[in-house]
Amino acid sequence: MNSAFGGSEKIWINAQIATMNPQVKTPYGLLKDHALGVKNGTIALITPMQDLDINDFQGEIIDAQQQYLTPGLVDSHTHLIYGGQRSAEFSKRLHGATYEEISRAGGGILSTVNATRALGEDELAEQARPRLEALIHEGVTTVEIKSGYGLTFEDELKILRTAKKLAADFPIRLRTTLLAAHAVPPEYINDSDRYIELVCKEMIPLVATEGLADAVDVFCEKIAFSPAQSELVFAAAQKAGLGIKVHAEQLSNSHGAELAAGYSAWSVDHLEYLDEAGIKAMKKSGTVATLLPGAFYFLGETKKPPVELLRQYQVPMALASDLNPGSSPLASLLLMLNMGCVLFGLTPEEALQGATRHGAMALGSEKQIGTLSVGRNADMVLWNIEDPAQLAYQFGTDLLVQRIFAGDISHA
Ligand code: NIG
Ligand code: FE
Numbered sequence: 001m002n003s004a005f006g007g008s009e010k011i012w013i014n015a016q017i018a019t020m021n022p023q024v025k026t027p028y029g030l031l032k033d034h035a036l037g038v039k040n041g042t043i044a045l046i047t048p049m050q051d052l053d054i055n056d057f058q059g060e061i062i063d064a065q066q067q068y069l070t071p072g073l074v075d076s077h078t079h080l081i082y083g084g085q086r087s088a089e090f091s092k093r094l095h096g097a098t099y100e101e102i103s104r105a106g107g108g109i110l111s112t113v114n115a116t117r118a119l120g121e122d123e124l125a126e127q128a129r130p131r132l133e134a135l136i137h138e139g140v141t142t143v144e145i146k147s148g149y150g151l152t153f154e155d156e157l158k159i160l161r162t163a164k165k166l167a168a169d170f171p172i173r174l175r176t177t178l179l180a181a182h183a184v185p186p187e188y189i190n191d192s193d194r195y196i197e198l199v200c201k202e203m204i205p206l207v208a209t210e211g212l213a214d215a216v217d218v219f220c221e222k223i224a225f226s227p228a229q230s231e232l233v234f235a236a237a238q239k240a241g242l243g244i245k246v247h248a249e250q251l252s253n254s255h256g257a258e259l260a261a262g263y264s265a266w267s268v269d270h271l272e273y274l275d276e277a278g279i280k281a282m283k284k285s286g287t288v289a290t291l292l293p294g295a296f297y298f299l300g301e302t303k304k305p306p307v308e309l310l311r312q313y314q315v316p317m318a319l320a321s322d323l324n325p326g327s328s329p330l331a332s333l334l335l336m337l338n339m340g341c342v343l344f345g346l347t348p349e350e351a352l353q354g355a356t357r358h359g360a361m362a363l364g365s366e367k368q369i370g371t372l373s374v375g376r377n378a379d380m381v382l383w384n385i386e387d388p389a390q391l392a393y394q395f396g397t398d399l400l401v402q403r404i405f406a407g408d409i410s411h412a
Pocket of ligand 1: 112
């Protein structure tokens with residue numbers, strides 16, 4: 001290969017590259033009329049078309065025809081491995097019951113726990129497969145999957161193993177998170193401290209040694225775990241060298257975000273009730289604010305996350321699907337871009353950043369994914385659009401021309 005092409009094996013030419021790289025000082029980090037070369041699954045070259053003598057190139061040439069290349073989408077918060085579905089609970093809510101009431105009556109998360117415990121790894125994977133396929137088909141190239149519907153040692157491990165097995169069948173990067181502290185299991189209903197002890201002393205060390213999870217998450221909320229219990233989980237995760245995430249300030253302000261920021265959490269998620277003290281702490285620790293407009297929409301919430309204040313403090317905002325059976329059964333990250341703008345007032349650029357670079361940061365993976373620059377993984381999408389804002393503006397039409405995973409065209 002000619003060294004003028006950075007050793008590239010394959011080059012996309014005539015592309016509008018929305019790099020999402022903050023060092024490129026244009027909206028979306030846009031580089032007009034550029035070429036992008038890949039080698040061994042990573043980006044080897046980004047250069048203006050006018051500087052490229054493509055006649056000398058001996059590898060594969062793909063003409064982007066002035067369409068837009070963006071980083072592959074990053075869905076940094078999902079619970080996509082679970083058994084069953086909860087449309088009956090949806091009906092109950094539409095007859096007046098609240099999400100919290102259903103949860104306190106033993107429905108909600110615990111009903112999915114029963115359905116998930118009843119399934120083996122293969123059945124669980126089969127049920128989750130269409131959800132993962134839906135994300136992949138719209139351009140997601142990295143997905144985070146949490147456990148959290150097992151709530152026993154074996155069932156939590158089963159979910160993490162299922163996630164790994166399922167993802168291995170697809171061209172997708174997977175990050176897994178242990179969310180054993182998602183709800184108090186029925187077996188520990190009067191002794192949640194003892195369950196937290198099991199999570200901290202046994203589950204976290206084991207998933208760390210076996211490489212089953214990259215991070216640990218907790219649902220810090222009145223209907224789940226207290227700030228003091230959450231802190232024990234953060235400390236155990238830190239000790240095990242795992243990333244830290246938290247479901248916080250979704251239904252009330254428990255100050256879980258501030259607490260997690262004190263442990264240098266990768267992200268704090270939901271955040272409708274987040275206050276300024278929490279935001280200050282996140283700014284200090286470099287923690288990402290992950291907004292989940294699907295859950296806000298699906299639960300009919302009215303309190304919005306403090307987007308303007310997050311902007312003022314320049315806290316990076318990620319957007320994710322929260323794909324789960326109870327609060328966001330919505331297998332579309334592009335829909336979240338639209339909702340992030342319409343419901344939360346994000347700009348289309350902030351929305352795309354949330355599903356690329358900031359999503360990558362929320363997974364501690366910004367050095368590998370989330371932007372298009374030399375050395376990053378060549379995970380990209382080529383879109384049939386006239387403006388990157390169209391990704392947040394339009395929903396339901398198939399805008400994807402090519403999905404590229406590690407330099408290979410996986411869908412076209
Ligand atoms: O992210 N907030 C807690 N966990 C999920 C909902 C889980 C469920 O209702 O099954 C969420 O919204
Ligand atoms: Fe969630």
